[in-house]
Amino acid sequence: MSELKSIIEALIFASPEPVTMKALMKLLESEPKEEIESAIAALKQDYERPGGLQLVEVAGGYQIVTKQEFHEWVRRLFHERTTQKLSVAALETLAVIAYRQPVTSPEIADVRGVNTAGVLGTLVDRKLIKIVGRKAVVGRPFMYGTTREFLERFGLNDITDLPKVEDMSELLGFDLPAGVAEPAPQTALPFDALGGDETEPIH
């Protein structure tokens, strides 16, 4: 029965786990076991055709997966995925740099509450941030700032064009926790840090 085969295919495709015969019998309770079995046999045969997918038996159930021979392509898909998007950690780091620049790695880690050294490399590779100088403190850490590409990407004329935290709360209808929007030294949004005197520009 062709419709039964199609239903089983849809079920196997959509199930987060391999679908066992037992599960199928429960889901298709009005169908006799033999009918289900022969539908599965027919489906298996369907998947013998050339194509990118295969029907495998795993953990006592059935599952549709890509064929082994294409694994390299699939792997590549996940590698390439990172051109348009950023991980949450990278985006947060970028946000801190955008609003607080110039800022050092320890300072970013301090605001985010986690170490972000690895992410900085990604952002530099993507040309969204660059090293803008060194801070005149112990260890002379690099200071990071956003690039021209960053401005272009976000459609900003210059960095003062970034929406303020206050704008966000007003327009999105949520309140910022008290103190955050205030220009306290730890939370200040503005760009007063740009070209501050503790910086040593490179070249």
Added chain:
Amino acid sequence: MSELKSIIEALIFASPEPVTMKALMKLLESEPKEEIESAIAALKQDYERPGGLQLVEVAGGYQIVTKQEFHEWVRRLFHERTTQKLSVAALETLAVIAYRQPVTSPEIADVRGVNTAGVLGTLVDRKLIKIVGRKAVVGRPFMYGTTREFLERFGLNDITDLPKVEDMSELLGFDLPAGVAEPAPQTALPFDALGGDETEPIH
């Protein structure tokens, strides 16, 4: 070329989101565009066969999903749907944004007759809309537009895929006489607002 078709099928299957032509061209850089296009055409035809799965075009890309007609069967696999429902207010606000984008909060409130700030927050949180720029008027209010997630959720390929006004007469229960349905600057439904000159696009 049958192998190319298989690779594309594997990629579409494995991708967590619809695979665009652009992404395919990047992944398969050694293949000429025409080859990829004809492979996709052939794959589309393959999916015309009876079965539980279909190849759909959504959010500007291709995706393999189960056929609608088996929805009830598949639903049995899950205890409940994980996607949350949208309220009528959210849906109506979304409609205004979808057809009028880019559009500001006061403009939306004007059409809906109520302030929608709270709903906007919800829609932003659910990634169905996003800020796309600021309007060059007093106060420089944010302009909102729909996201890729919006297209995915509603099964639209792109924004021109939205149901047309003509399809609405039935729902409206009356005909729109000439003059009223005319695309007057303030009342037009279609997509004339996209890229209007008073806007400052963000990307």
Added chain:
Amino acid sequence: MAEPRQLEFESIIGDLPVHLQNFDGPLDLLLHLIKKQELDIYDIPIALITRQYLEYLELMTELNLDTVGDFLVMAATLIHIKSRTLLPRPDPAQDDAEEDPREALIRRLLEHQKFKAAAELLHEKEIARSAQWQRPDTVVNDVVGSAPEPEVEVDLFSLMAAFRQVLERAKQRPKVMLPPEQIPIETRITQLLERLSETDACGFEDLFEDVQTRSGMVVTFLALLEMIRLKLIRVFQQASFGAIRVYKRAQVDGAPTFQGMTHE
């Protein structure tokens, strides 16, 4: 037996349009009134509709609904339109640019209606789409080996939202208490001596007037103890729990000297 009570309640609002929560704003309510009476949207009997609208508004006010505000503006508009219909029409030859408020209202109603319909069509699309099931992510984990890191689209909003997220998280973290800038005791002694030189004696509390922080108070107190030891001041209390007064002392021979004093 809740039923009779409910009936009673329904009879109160029986001749009123509908359930209150059904309306999302004044345009919604107006559309409902028009539809319910099968009125022609292009030729609304303004007197009738205004009366019904106001009745409804009155009920809302009685029930103390907090959305009344949105509805008041529309009431004003309706009354304005109604009053205009009572006035003699202006000379049609005199074409003034101002739009007829009635036409403006009709336009808004149609517009609103159109988007309600659009929302319905969207909802149909949504239902159709939700009947299409996607491959669950777990299957790909099996293929690729590990779950790819969740990623977000990079745009201005996500950037802002990320920053807000960081700030909120920072807010929730217990603050590291940095030792506040401390005034050295020597400096405080000099300050206090200056203060006492203006008056020969003052109240003990008065010497704390200019400090706000706890640490400032501690420093002031330590400074006072030191000043007593150096015999720079004398402290008197009238009675138990009485006011404490601080007197400046002339320098006493043989007393340890305070290094910070400049006039020595």
